[in-house]
Amino acid sequence: MFYLTTAIDYANGDPHLGHALEKIGADAIARYHRLRGEDVHFLIGMDEHGQKVSQAAGAEGETPQRLVDRVAEHFQAMWERLAISNDQFIRTTAPEHRAGVQALIQRIFEREPDDFYQKAYAGWYCVGCEAFKTESEIENGRCVLHPTRTLEWVEERNWFFRLSRYGDFLRAHFADHPSFLGPESRRNEILALLDQGLEDISASRARLGWGIPFPRPTADGEPQTTYVWFDALPNYLTATGFPDPAFASRWPAQLHVVGKDITRFHCVIWPAMLRAAGLPLPARVWAHGFVTLAGGERFSKSAGVRVELAEAVERYGPDAFRYFMLREVPFDGDGAFSWERFDERYTADLANAFGNLASRAIAMVERYCGGEVPPGRPNAVDAADAADYERYRSAMDGERGYLLHEALASVWQTVRRGNEYVDRQAPWKLAKDPARRGELEEVLATLVRQLARQAVHLGPFMPTRAEELWRQLGGPGSVHAQRIGAQGGPLDPTGWRVVRGDPLFPKPTAAPPSPAWAAGEP
C-alpha cells in the first residue's frame, strides 16, 4: 500500500497556482506508483475550521458551513479539471474527522496523561481578529490588521501539549531515518530547530468558535475547542477511518507532500502527536517549493497582479499546464511562472519536439506500412533510452528525492534522440528503394517503440494526452494500465494499427493572454 497525501488546503479562498503545483506533483507521484503496479491510495482535502473561515463567512453573511461547502466545491472542480486522481477527499468538517480527532486526543490522554496539561494562556487579544496576536503582528501596540482598535491583555485557560518532551525522540528519529524529510535543505532547517529546543504548543482554545470540541473541559469549566494542530494535521490519520481498527491497513502514510512553509508542522508537531498516541510515523515528508511570478514581466506581486489558475489551465489545456508546472518549477525548490516561458515550453517541447515526432512517425507508418507497425528488435536507440528511463525512475521513486522536473527532462532526452534518429535514418529515402524495405521497417518500429515508452512514462504527467497518443499508436487497452519496472517487459508494438489523429499539441493560434489580469489580493 502506497498511501500518499497532500496538505489540506485552507478554505478561505479559491485555488491558485500554488495549490495546483502541489496537487499536480503529488498526482504524478501517485500515478507513477500505480504504473509500478503498487496499490495506491491518494488523499487530498480541505482544512475548514478556524477564525478566518468564520470571519469570511460572517463578512459574506452566510454560515461557515455554507462557505466551506462552496469553497470545497470550487477546489474539487479544479482538481477534476486537472485530472487529479485522488482516491479520497477529506474535509475537516466531516463528522468522521471530528470523531477521529477526538479519539486521537482521548488516546493520548489515556497513554500519556502527562502530555496534556492546563495552563493559563495570556497574550494580546485583538477583538477585530478575534485572535491572540504575536509580537510580529503588533505594531506600536496595535494590531497590524486593526490599527484603530485597542489590543486587550487577555488570559484564558486551555490545554497544552507537551511537545518539549519529544525533542530527543525527534532527533533520534531524524538520525535513524535520513530520508524522513527532504529535500536536504529543509531537513537541515528542522535539525537546527530541534537543536534550539522545543516549546509546548496549544491544544485547545476557549475563544475559538468554529472547530471541533475538545473532548475535555478545563478546570474552570469552560468548553474548549481543538486548536489547529490537533484539528488539521490528524486528517491524514482520520481519513483512514481511525479509530476503527481497520485504519491500520492504510496507516502509516508512505509520503506526505507538503509546501516548504509547513514542513515544521509535519516533521515536528505531527510526529510528536503520533508518538504520544503510540502510532507509527509516516515514512516520508517531501517539502516542495513555490510558484513565483517572474519579475520584470507584466506580472508582479507589488502591483497586486496575479495569474489566474483557470486562465493558465485554459491556455493550452490541463495536460500542457501540468507539464509546464512540473517541468519549470523544480519539485525541490521554487520556480517562476510566466506566460512567455509557458508559450516557449509549449511550442518547443510539446508541439515541436514531442507532438511533431509522434505526427511524423505515425504518418510514416500509415504511408509506408499501411498503418500496421512492422516487426523490429530493440537496438542501440532502445539501449540509450533505457539509460534515460533509469534516471527517470530514480527521480520518481524517491531514491534521490522527488525530482519530477528531472524525470521529465529524462523523457525529453529520448524525444530528442527520436528526432535525431529519424533524420539520420531518413526513412522517406529508404522508402524509395524496395531493396531497403527491411531497414525502413526497423526504423519505423524503433520509432513506435520509443513513442510507446514515452506515452507510458508521460502518463503520470499528462494523463489525457498520453492516453491519446497511446490510442493513435494503436496500443492495447489504456496506457494507464501498463506496468513499468520489474514486472514490465520491453514494449513490443509489432502489429499495432496506428490511427492518425489531430495533433497532440497544436501550435498556438491565439496571441498570449491579453492584459486581462485581475487585480486580486496581494
Added chain:
RNA sequence: GGCAGGGUAGCUCAGCUGGUUAGAGCACGGCACUCAUAAUGCCGGGGUCGCGGGUUCGAGUCCCGCCCCUGCUACCA
C-alpha cells in the same frame, strides 16, 4: 543578529573529491532535409565563471575578506 544555501552565456540551469580550448536546453544566425504541427537535424556566434586577495605547476572548483540574493530562526491556517 545567528544558522544554512546560493551568485556560471539574453533566459533557466549543470559543472563530483582542483587539471587539456567552461557545458546543456531555450532564444538568436547559417546550412541541410522534406516523413511531419514551416516541424526536424547539423554547424555557429555569445560567458572578466559576483568583487578583491591568497594557496598551488595549475582554481568556476580550496582558503580569507567584501558585496548581493534566498530560506529558517515555532501557535497564520
